[in-house]
Amino acid sequence: MANILIVGDGAIGLLLSHFLSASHNVSVLTRKSPTNTRFYSRGKGTSKKIDAQFISLNQLNKAAEFDVVLFTVKAFQVLDAFSQIKPFLPIHCSIVLSHNGMGNVDEVNSQLNTHQALYFLTTNIAGFKSNQYIVQHTGEGQSVIGGCNELALQNSAPIADIFKVIPNLTFTNNIQQLRFEKLLVNIAINPLSALSNVRNGELRAPKYNTIIFNALTEACNIAKAQGLNIPLIKALNTAYKIMELTANNYSSMQQDLTYNRETEISAICGYISQQGKLHNIKTPYNDELFVKIQAKKSVV
Ligand SMILES: NC(=O)C1=CN([C@@H]2O[C@H](COP(=O)(O)OP(=O)(O)OC[C@H]3O[C@@H](n4cnc5c(N)ncnc54)[C@H](OP(=O)(O)O)[C@@H]3O)[C@@H](O)[C@H]2O)C=CC1
Ligand SMILES: CC(C)(CO)C(=O)C(=O)O
Known part of the structure; x- marks a missing residue:
């Protein structure tokens, strides 16, 4: 014991x-x-x-x-x-x-x-x-x-x-790989569900495809720069599978914004932006999601 x-x-x-x-x-x-x-x-x-x-x-x-x-x-x-x-x-x-x-x-x-x-x-x-x-x-x-x-x-x-x-x-x-794979799911789901105030399953609508694709592309580029091997197709498949499995749930970030609590955006999209600067990789989609969540927090 x-x-x-x-x-x-x-x-x-x-x-x-x-x-x-x-x-x-x-x-x-x-x-x-x-x-x-x-x-x-x-x-x-x-x-x-x-x-x-x-x-x-x-x-x-x-x-x-x-x-x-x-x-x-x-x-x-x-x-x-x-x-x-x-x-x-x-x-x-x-x-x-x-x-x-x-x-x-x-x-x-x-x-x-x-x-x-x-x-x-x-x-x-x-x-x-x-x-x-x-x-x-x-x-x-x-x-x-x-x-x-x-x-x-x-x-x-x-x-x-x-x-x-x-x-x-x-x-x-190889816990770093596992953490990064979970990070990719959180990048695809958390900020968008919070900004649009929708359940995870609703993010499968076509209007979210481009931003999810681009945000995950940037994150996979960072993973590669860190020596991890996470193909974009795997990241997309996992993210859409989790959206399906948790279709009726609100993400933790959606709930944090709803209840006016601090979010974990710095450790999610903020981490990708910070790593992008370190590795000289552009991350405009993650930068924008980061800024939008921070801005939304300051007005609720
Ligand atoms: N909930 C879930 O289903 C899942 C959550 N996670 C992750 O796990 C982590 C924890 O999530 P969750 O449990 O939901 O978050 P909560 O905010 O419910 O829990 C965090 C708790 O830590 C307490 N706390 C913070 N700082 C201190 C301190 N210095 N001393 C003592 N207590 C402290 C807070 O206390 P107080 O209430 O007083 O502020 C709060 O009760 C997050 O990163 C989340 O993203 C991962 C998978 C699923
Ligand atoms: C997997 C997911 C997206 C489930 O909602 C989650 O980890 C979260 O909400 O923080």
Whole structure:
């Protein structure tokens, strides 16, 4: 049984705490009242109490021996959350980041010691919080974990063993490729669904074809410049398949704009624009989606 700290009690934090607490000792760091119980709910089944301890930052004990610290905050929240937790990280422990979009891995890795393994978990599990204390598990899907530093790449067996209670979890030796493939789906779906205020399935209409094609072409050019091999046809097929599978869902970015929350556009199209400048590759479609989402946020 491992001691696990999950940072963030959002939808993904609660879903993963539900699964991991079946076999491990799980604490969840929250910014809300730590005394309240949280529940996991799925379909019409009865809600289950999540068997984890909810704690606030001032309850974190410097002597707490966490084996794993899993960050389930949004891309733009990772570095602040990491700075808060860093003083409490045991000398030997595994750190796992899990979010949509790119970034954060190099910044976190540069602050770790040689005994701290860094992993990234991409997940297609889906859920939302119907209120502050209940997570609704709405979508199944594959989760993939992979090492991001030398230590993690050399020794993946312990984390794979601890995380095996997460449904449909596999391990990869090339997490950068997996993250990029997920990024391509988010580029095709998230900004357009948010700007047009439509469900994912509606993006299959012909009027969106050109922009999706061009935004993904740019992103595949960046992938190539990074040494990854993601053919455009594969990126398009996957994006349209996910639109079909999640046809009735609103994307996370559509919901963020609707509820006037900060979006993850910087880690999605913003990442492609930034990499374009680095590799001298033009990315006008991603630049425009980035600017439009930022502008829309400032007027809602
Ligand atoms: N929801 C989904 O179905 C899926 C989400 N993802 C990705 O997973 C990531 C998380 O998503 P999701 O769970 O939906 O997002 P949420 O916004 O619901 O969850 C993030 C949580 O982190 C908390 N948080 C942020 N900073 C800190 C901190 N410093 N200390 C403690 N808690 C903190 C927030 O607290 P507070 O509420 O107080 O702000 C919030 O509860 C995102 O990158 C998302 O794109 C990926 C696949 C599916
Ligand atoms: C896969 C997709 C597009 C599902 O809506 C998603 O990851 C998101 O909304 O952020």
